[in-house]
Each structure stands twice: as C-alpha cells, then as structure tokens.
Amino acid sequence: MQYSVGVEYALHCLVYLIDAPSSESIGIKDLAEFQGLSETFLSKVFGKLSKAGIVSSVPGVKGGYRLSRSPGDISFWDVVEAVEGTKPIFQCKNIKDNGYLYRENCCPAPSSCTINLVMLSAEEKMRDYLRSKSLAWLNEELDRILPNQIRETTRKYFSNNNL
Numbered sequence: 001m002q003y004s005v006g007v008e009y010a011l012h013c014l015v016y017l018i019d020a021p022s023s024e025s026i027g028i029k030d031l032a033e034f035q036g037l038s039e040t041f042l043s044k045v046f047g048k049l050s051k052a053g054i055v056s057s058v059p060g061v062k063g064g065y066r067l068s069r070s071p072g073d074i075s076f077w078d079v080v081e082a083v084e085g086t087k088p089i090f091q092c093k094n095i096k097d098n099g100y101l102y103r104e105n106c107c108p109a110p111s112s113c114t115i116n117l118v119m120l121s122a123e124e125k126m127r128d129y130l131r132s133k134s135l136a137w138l139n140e141e142l143d144r145i146l147p148n149q150i151r152e153t154t155r156k157y158f159s160n161n162n163l
Contacts, residue, residue, distance in 0.1 A: 006045045006083045009037055017067050018139050019155050025064035026158055034157060052082035071135035077127050090119035
C-alpha cells in the first residue's frame with residue numbers, strides 16, 4: 001500500500017495556510033515555488049481539496065486558497081480521503097467463492113470472507129489514528145520540533161508574497 005505523493009504535498013501546503021488571515025489566501029504558484037513542486041500537479045491536488053471542502057479558492061489577481069475549516073477540524077484522514085478517494089485499500093475479490101468446494105456444491109453457501117474482515121478492520125484502525133491527527137496538531141508539533149527561525153522565515157515568506 002502506498003499513498004500518492006499528492007497526500008504529502010497537500011499536508012505540507014495546508015500547514016502554510018493555517019497562519020494566513022481568513023480574509024487572505026495563498027497562491028498555488030507561491031506554494032509550489034516554496035517547496036520546489038510542480039505547480040500543475042499541486043493545482044490538481046488543491047482541486048481535490050477544494051471539492052472536499054478542505055480549502056476554498058479565491059479568484060482574482062491576489063487569489064489562491066485558504067482553509068475552509070478550522071485547522072482543528074481538518075484531520076490527516078480528511079486529506080488522505082480527499083486526495084486518494086474513499087475506496088478501501090484492500091480489494092477483496094472473494095476468490096473463495098470460486099474455490100473447488102463451492103464449484104462442486106460440496107459446501108453450503110459461502111459466508112463473509114475472514115481475510116477481508118481482518119483487512120477492513122486494520123484499515124479502520126489506521127483511519128481512526130489518522131482522524132486523531134489534525135492540522136492544528138501538526139502545526140503545534142512543527143512549532144515544537146522545528147527551530148523558531150525556520151517557522152518564522154516560512155511565515156514571512158508567505159506573508160510577504162501574498163498578504
């Protein structure tokens with residue numbers, strides 16, 4: 001299992017939107033340039049985030065994106081689901097129903113696939129953990145682990161370019 005790089009791009013970029021005043025926005029060009037990312041690809045990621053209601057687009061020359069909800073109300077799982085979709089990671093093909101015993105009518109009608117139930121349960125535990133981590137938590141964690149100079153320089157970069 002592997003999430004696309006879009007999830008990483010989204011989470012990193014969303015952190016920068018936290019400090020923007022609610023009346024302001026940050027442009028895709030600035031977000032992409034700051035991190036050395038493809039502006040085109042990042043635009044596609046933000047289109048998905050917008051569709052999911054995580055960010056709002058602001059039209060115009062000074063347009064860009066801003067958070068649609070409080071950072072505490074946007075979980076890592078919200079971002080994963082917006083970028084990757086809602087399809088389960090494990091795709092049960094129910095191959096047991098095509099097995100010899102069922103083809104030969106030796107056994108009663110098949111029951112739920114135990115393997116699928118285990119995999120879905122594991123996915124739910126992962127989703128619960130990712131739901132417990134919000135953008136607000138990430139912002140606080142970055143304040144704790146990154147040097148103040150890096151955080152301040154980052155904030156100044158976006159405020160000088162956009163606000």
